[in-house]
Amino acid sequence: MPRPPNPEVRARLLEAGRGVVHEQGFNGCGVQEITDAAKVPKGSFYNYFDSKESFAAEILEQYWQSLDERHGPLLRDGRVAPLARVRKFFHAVSQDHRANGFAMGCLIGNLSLELSTGSESARRMLLDVMRRWQRALADCLGDAQAHGELGDDVDVSELAAIVIEGYEGAVMRSKIERSNKALDRFEKAVLPRLLR
Amino acid sequence: MPRPPNPEVRARLLEAGRGVVHEQGFNGCGVQEITDAAKVPKGSFYNYFDSKESFAAEILEQYWQSLDERHGPLLRDGRVAPLARVRKFFHAVSQDHRANGFAMGCLIGNLSLELSTGSESARRMLLDVMRRWQRALADCLGDAQAHGELGDDVDVSELAAIVIEGYEGAVMRSKIERSNKALDRFEKAVLPRLLR
Numbered sequence: 001m002p003r004p005p006n007p008e009v010r011a012r013l014l015e016a017g018r019g020v021v022h023e024q025g026f027n028g029c030g031v032q033e034i035t036d037a038a039k040v041p042k043g044s045f046y047n048y049f050d051s052k053e054s055f056a057a058e059i060l061e062q063y064w065q066s067l068d069e070r071h072g073p074l075l076r077d078g079r080v081a082p083l084a085r086v087r088k089f090f091h092a093v094s095q096d097h098r099a100n101g102f103a104m105g106c107l108i109g110n111l112s113l114e115l116s117t118g119s120e121s122a123r124r125m126l127l128d129v130m131r132r133w134q135r136a137l138a139d140c141l142g143d144a145q146a147h148g149e150l151g152d153d154v155d156v157s158e159l160a161a162i163v164i165e166g167y168e169g170a171v172m173r174s175k176i177e178r179s180n181k182a183l184d185r186f187e188k189a190v191l192p193r194l195l196r
Numbered sequence: 197m198p199r200p201p202n203p204e205v206r207a208r209l210l211e212a213g214r215g216v217v218h219e220q221g222f223n224g225c226g227v228q229e230i231t232d233a234a235k236v237p238k239g240s241f242y243n244y245f246d247s248k249e250s251f252a253a254e255i256l257e258q259y260w261q262s263l264d265e266r267h268g269p270l271l272r273d274g275r276v277a278p279l280a281r282v283r284k285f286f287h288a289v290s291q292d293h294r295a296n297g298f299a300m301g302c303l304i305g306n307l308s309l310e311l312s313t314g315s316e317s318a319r320r321m322l323l324d325v326m327r328r329w330q331r332a333l334a335d336c337l338g339d340a341q342a343h344g345e346l347g348d349d350v351d352v353s354e355l356a357a358i359v360i361e362g363y364e365g366a367v368m369r370s371k372i373e374r375s376n377k378a379l380d381r382f383e384k385a386v387l388p389r390l391l392r
Contacts, residue, residue: 025310029225046358103313109368112308114221116372117299126372162362162386165378169361172305172368176312176322182361192356193390 010048012038015184018059021108026056026114029089056111057125063107068136075140082144083195086137090167094183096175100181105175108133109168134160141195150195152186159194166190206244208234214255218303222310224251239375252307253321258302258324263289264332271336279338279391282333283383286363290379293370298379301371304329305364330356337391347390357388 016037020029029050029163035042049055074089097104104110110127131175138160144150150159166186173182212233216225227248231238234257245251272274293300303323311318321356330353337352346352362382369378 023313025223025313027221028310074363094239099269105309105313110309112278112368113301113306114224117219117221118299119223123372123374130372131371157294158381158385161369161378162212162389164380166358166362167365167383168368171365172364173326173357173361176308176319176326178319182357185354185358186361189354189360190390193358194386 005047008040009040013040013045013048013055014059016063017055017060018107020064021059021086022104022110023054026088026111042168048128053115053119053122056122058127060107060111060122060129064132072136075136079140081149082140082147083149085140086144086163086195087191089137090191091138092126093167094180094187097171097183098180102174102178102180106168106171109171112168130164133164143191144195163191163194166194200245203234205240206232207252209236209244210255210258211253214258214303217252218259218300218306222248222307233344249315249318251309252311252315252318254320256303256307256321257354260328264328268332271332277345278336278343279345281336282305282340282391283387284388285333285336287383289363289377290383293367293379294376298370298374298376302364303369307319308364326360329360333359345351354388359387359390362390 004045013034016039017034020033020037024033031045032042034055035045045055049058071089071092074092075085077085080088084108097106108126111122112126112130138157141150141156141159142152145152145154145156150156170182170186170190174180209230211242216229216233222231227241228238230251231241244304245254249392251356252348267285270288271281276284293302304322307318308322308326312322316336326352334353337346337350337355340346341350341352346355364384366378366382369377
């Protein structure tokens with residue numbers, strides 16, 4: 001007889017599985033590796049998730065929420081000038097990449113390139129996360145405009161997209177180089193060129 | 197008795213397999229799908245390649261060579277002003293993405309995010325291709341400097357890296373959006389900001 005769902009097991013699968021997928025890629029790991037990492041029997045995975053794709057959608061959501069909870073406040077800190085907040089935000093995210101030896105990359109970017117072709121639901125989830133990130137950054141760039149740090153003619157939503165895309169490209173490079181060079185370059189040379 | 201290696205079969209594996217890996221991802225397809233696409237028996241794959249990783253290194257090399265053969269001449273066309281050459285080059289590459297419905301992305305970027313964690317040899321190959329692309333672009337930016345289109349103080353190698361990273365981020369976004377919006381934005385808003 002199947003046991004009733006256990007929220008603690010579900011949380012463990014998401015927590016441990018996120019690490020496995022982030023490190024090995026969505027297609028680079030099987031359900032077995034996810035359940036092994038969570039120390040639960042393989043069969044129980046499907047008691048909690050309809051499919052590996054819906055599992056991926058949940059870890060993506062958790063990844064974004066964790067990013068936003070830890071670093072989003074930097075973008076909304078009214079005591080700091082808006083463009084300085086943007087710099088602090090990306091610096092903080094880059095520190096996460098440093099902590100992983102630059103080897104894991106951004107889960108959003110990784111899943112974008114790996115999943116968006118095959119799974120329509122994953123693609124929509126990725127779009128949604130990208131848009132939320134873009135909106136959070138655009139709000140801060142709007143503050144920069146209100147403070148006269150950016151011209152009134154700047155489309156802050158477009159600029160936010162450009163900045164995020166540039167950052168994702170830099171994270172990709174830092175991942176293959178296993179170094180902070182591209183992330184440093186983003187802070188020191190890309191942000192100043194884009195945000196003027 | 198094993199048959200002697202047949203260069204035509206090898207070429208067919210590379211050609212058909214490149215399409216499969218580009219569309220489904222390196223870990224998203226098996227050797228079986230590659231040999232099916234090439235219409236050769238599965239067992240023959242390892243007569244031609246030591247491993248799936250070394251196969252990936254060869255398709256990556258072919259991808260770069262094809263990109264450079266088809267679009268590299270735009271970067272080296274002395275009849276056109278250097279910065280206009282850069283714009284023409286990225287426009288031409290974006291036309292390739294358009295032809296794929298923006299769904300496949302850049303094979304270099306895809307493999308960077310998927311393979312660089314697990315396979316050291318693939319990571320080195322990716323680094324090498326990235327550097328060759330960067331050098332080709334830096335040469336053109338050096339011409340721009342010689343023609344007074346860029347200041348003498350610009351580090352053209354660094355600028356080339358920044359431009360490529362920005363482009364890879366835009367390709368990623370266009371892949372999840374299945375649209376030309378991010379690639380258009382790269383041409384109309386990112387290149388002008390970076391190349392001034």
